[in-house]
Amino acid sequence: MNVAVVGAGAVGCYYGFVLAKAGHTVTLIGRPALVAAVGSDGLVLDSAAGTASVPVRATTEGNGVAGADLVLVCVKSGDTEAAGAMIAPHLDPSATILSLQNGVDNAERLSAVLGRPVVPVAVYVATAMAGAGRVRHNGRGDLILGASEASEGFAAAFAAAGIPTTVSARALDALWGKLILNCAYNALSALTQLPYGRLVQGEGVVASMADVVRECVAVAGAAGVTVQPDIFDGVMALSETMADQRSSTAQDLARGRPSEIDHLNGYVVRKGAALGIPTPANRMLHTLVKLAERRG
Structure with missing residues (x-):
């Protein structure tokens, strides 16, 4: 081939x-x-x-x-x-x-x-x-x-x-599941430059990730996408199966390159606005990463 x-x-x-x-x-x-x-x-x-x-x-x-x-x-x-x-x-x-x-x-x-x-x-x-x-x-x-x-x-x-x-x-459903994982981890890993295993040990991090995931699930549902009911369990499992991984967004920021945040948390914010679903946790993460990108 x-x-x-x-x-x-x-x-x-x-x-x-x-x-x-x-x-x-x-x-x-x-x-x-x-x-x-x-x-x-x-x-x-x-x-x-x-x-x-x-x-x-x-x-x-x-x-x-x-x-x-x-x-x-x-x-x-x-x-x-x-x-x-x-x-x-x-x-x-x-x-x-x-x-x-x-x-x-x-x-x-x-x-x-x-x-x-x-x-x-x-x-x-x-x-x-x-x-x-x-x-x-x-x-x-x-x-x-x-x-x-x-x-x-x-x-x-x-x-x-x-x-x-x-x-x-149902690949689109799977892609939404992957998007939710990325929305939960990528920005936080980027802003802290921490791998997933250490990231989730931070004070308030798991609760913040839960807020992000709830917003994403609400937007997905309004868009007609089926998300696994135990999606947050899958999100948390990633901190064990990929404990040493830093997100691609973290790698981009460390190299001074533009990230994909507009297509991760930013996408959820835009889609939520179009569907009338508030997404304040995703909006904050998107805003902070965009500011970090400007800093270079």
Whole structure:
């Protein structure tokens, strides 16, 4: 299988590594530093099993998707339209495009740019870049693919590569569940620069997270989305299964980069306003992260 990864950050590099290790041909599309590092040392993964490297192709150009059977779009939510425009002229007509992005509307937005279906994917993995062309895996790695004609086949290929994967016609519900997890953790982890396990030990943190989750569940319900009734138990479980993970938003702020907060807590605030649902806890977190971004 020929796989292209658009937006080769921590998530894209992790899945690119696993698929390349399983024998698939992988092309990463990312920054020049990544291209140089991968060309020199291959794509490197640090994990509990040790350190390993695999050879992959890498480029900064959108034509890296040419000939790909499968395209994994892993760019930040704010870059969705730009990434779509970059790759659109080079996509094979038979290629399947998966959106492995935070937020709930990226597949829809990307599909509008490309003029073809995009499969939404809920991603559950703890990763971080340890340097150019080097990704650290901290836990999990499972996927929920939206239903499409090709989804079952790709799910089987992922599973064979060691990526636990299921296919669901309710992928949007799963994406909302992931959004709620992100709304509970990302901003607080970013503002404190604490990993999840230490974060929840702070005074008032669990109660604040409960406020955030209640607002998200109310907005989801008003939008016709089904959320698991024990969603908060799942939120709290993350502080154990990913105790050492700092959020992607925390990593962005630490590097002085714009975060995806507009598509996480900010999305809930906007959706809540449209549906008449108050979201003061989410609004405060969104506001504080935006201020931290301005500080640089």
